Amino acid sequence: MDTHSSHLAASNRSRSSQSPSPSHSASASATSSIHKRKLASEDHAPPFPPSSFSADTRDGALTSNDDLESISARGGGADSDSDDESEALGDDDEDFDHDSSMRNFTAARLDNSGGSAAASARNSKLKTENLTVKIENSDSAKDGGGNAGTGTVGPTSSVPGIMVKEDATKIFTDNIQTSGAYSAREELLKREEEAGRLKFVCLSNDGIDEHMVWLVGLKNIFARQLPNMPKEYIVRLVMDRSHKSVMVIRRNHVVGGITYRPYVSQRFGEIAFCAITADEQVKGYGTRLMNHLKQHARDVDGLTHFLTYADNNAVGYFIKQGFTKEIYLEKDRWHGYIKDYDGGILMECKIDPKLPYTDLSTMIRRQRQAIDEKIRELSNCHIVYPGIDFQKKEAGIPKKLIKVEDIPGLKEAGWTPDQWGHSRFGTLTASTENAKKHLTNFMRALLKSMHDHVDAWPFKDPVDARDVPDYYDIIKDPMDLKTMSKRVESEQYYVTFEMFVADAKRMFANARTYNSPDTIYYKCATRLEAHFQSKVQSGLQAGAKIQ
Numbered sequence: 001m002d003t004h005s006s007h008l009a010a011s012n013r014s015r016s017s018q019s020p021s022p023s024h025s026a027s028a029s030a031t032s033s034i035h036k037r038k039l040a041s042e043d044h045a046p047p048f049p050p051s052s053f054s055a056d057t058r059d060g061a062l063t064s065n066d067d068l069e070s071i072s073a074r075g076g077g078a079d080s081d082s083d084d085e086s087e088a089l090g091d092d093d094e095d096f097d098h099d100s101s102m103r104n105f106t107a108a109r110l111d112n113s114g115g116s117a118a119a120s121a122r123n124s125k126l127k128t129e130n131l132t133v134k135i136e137n138s139d140s141a142k143d144g145g146g147n148a149g150t151g152t153v154g155p156t157s158s159v160p161g162i163m164v165k166e167d168a169t170k171i172f173t174d175n176i177q178t179s180g181a182y183s184a185r186e187e188l189l190k191r192e193e194e195a196g197r198l199k200f201v202c203l204s205n206d207g208i209d210e211h212m213v214w215l216v217g218l219k220n221i222f223a224r225q226l227p228n229m230p231k232e233y234i235v236r237l238v239m240d241r242s243h244k245s246v247m248v249i250r251r252n253h254v255v256g257g258i259t260y261r262p263y264v265s266q267r268f269g270e271i272a273f274c275a276i277t278a279d280e281q282v283k284g285y286g287t288r289l290m291n292h293l294k295q296h297a298r299d300v301d302g303l304t305h306f307l308t309y310a311d312n313n314a315v316g317y318f319i320k321q322g323f324t325k326e327i328y329l330e331k332d333r334w335h336g337y338i339k340d341y342d343g344g345i346l347m348e349c350k351i352d353p354k355l356p357y358t359d360l361s362t363m364i365r366r367q368r369q370a371i372d373e374k375i376r377e378l379s380n381c382h383i384v385y386p387g388i389d390f391q392k393k394e395a396g397i398p399k400k401l402i403k404v405e406d407i408p409g410l411k412e413a414g415w416t417p418d419q420w421g422h423s424r425f426g427t428l429t430a431s432t433e434n435a436k437k438h439l440t441n442f443m444r445a446l447l448k449s450m451h452d453h454v455d456a457w458p459f460k461d462p463v464d465a466r467d468v469p470d471y472y473d474i475i476k477d478p479m480d481l482k483t484m485s486k487r488v489e490s491e492q493y494y495v496t497f498e499m500f501v502a503d504a505k506r507m508f509a510n511a512r513t514y515n516s517p518d519t520i521y522y523k524c525a526t527r528l529e530a531h532f533q534s535k536v537q538s539g540l541q542a543g544a545k546i547q
């Protein structure tokens, strides 16, 4: 018999999927019809040289061009009428809640002052405190020892107002994500395996009834998911004894699998088919399957690489499994061994000699843990401080004056009083107290000047919603001279002159937002603003020092 004569399958072999992953359906439908896969040999020529073919068949294995008649009758016989079986495989009653296990990763922020002596001292102190729970009221931190008049500040206790979480493990689980989406899915499936609800098996056509039933189930999934691949061709390879199939079995039903041929002498394997039943896709089975395959191929077959012709719409999946379009494997190790295709993309995956493929999640978790511990050595980002009390009274004036030094955690983060940023006040020393008084007087004078202006009447009081019912629907941040005056008199609100100017500008902008240019309100706003600006200008020139 001519072993190359069964080109009936070869001429139109294509693996384009019928029901690609939901998340990729758009691209899949666009590509599946045009990227039909064909053996390069087409109808007449063998797909690869007979010499390499015969070398492969030293163990009597079938290849794509072997005659179908030589396929195991047990497997082939079950082919035609069992298509529906694959549908029955997708029991939904054990759906896993993958979403719940997906968490957002909050990147820990490294303390950039970690290298300094001060920082190390601080860190070692905090590490010690890490062992105990320490909760202080932030108010006590604000009040304790602070002296606004002299500028000596705040807390006297070592780390006031800090709430350090109880133990390292708890911090780890509470604050830091223990696993990403990838690991979460892997862990979930691993637990299912450990509980015996899920298993991964690697089989070939060994004649054992149960195995044959699974292989037929897998063949049916391939037939459905790779509709452009001739069914006879699928049967032939799945039942070929030189091919192996790694399968996901749940409740004794096949959920999906990968059929591959290990070329042991060449130490690489060719993935022929890979599919998960339609309603179980994008739940992590494909990934776990691939991990089991890699582990088995490395540890049992001694393989170092996988090659496959990936359907265009499955390239994304293979990339996520570590496959590349670049082929690094020396050509003489694979050329002539695997079938060439038109369409599809040849991809390669190097199997790592050490990675624990079926327990990657544990490895990743340990790595995260190690990184987390290192971050906590270098920074304080795991310490949670109480928030600032932002309670306000009338006119948005804070109920309690908060000094910068009293902001919980600020000093511990490396802040020092010389880092005042954009504040034009500087520290609350006696001289800046003078500056503060000076500023208050200047703002008072500006307010009075505006108040006395002929165009000030629309701005003297807050707009009354009874008079203008839709005003507060449009103006979300209202301002008026009375509110500004209260803020000035509180001597707490306007800690910078810019804040005062910003309020005035907002007041004028509001008037021009709500009213049209032809209205008196709009015109008053423009004239009063010009007056205000000239007063600010002349006041500053006359030496009204703001700081």
Ligand SMILES: CC(=O)SCCNC(=O)CCNC(=O)[C@H](O)C(C)(C)COP(=O)(O)OP(=O)(O)OC[C@H]1O[C@@H](n2cnc3c(N)ncnc32)[C@H](O)[C@@H]1OP(=O)(O)O
Binding pocket: 015, 016, 017, 018, 019, 020, 021, 023, 024, 181, 182, 225, 226, 271, 272, 273, 274, 275, 276, 277, 280, 281, 282, 283, 284, 285, 286, 287, 288, 308, 309, 310, 311, 313, 314, 315, 316, 317, 320
């Ligand atoms: C050599 C060949 O056999 S090529 C033909 C491949 N088979 C098919 O196309 C048949 C139809 N598709 C399927 O059977 C399945 O979707 C498979 C086998 C491709 C993937 O199995 P799944 O169980 O769905 O994969 P799994 O849930 O582990 O997903 C792993 C990742 O790949 C992504 N992915 C899955 N399928 C695809 C795809 N077709 N294209 C791009 N990305 C994909 C998933 O979104 C997921 O990404 P994430 O980790 O960022 O969340």
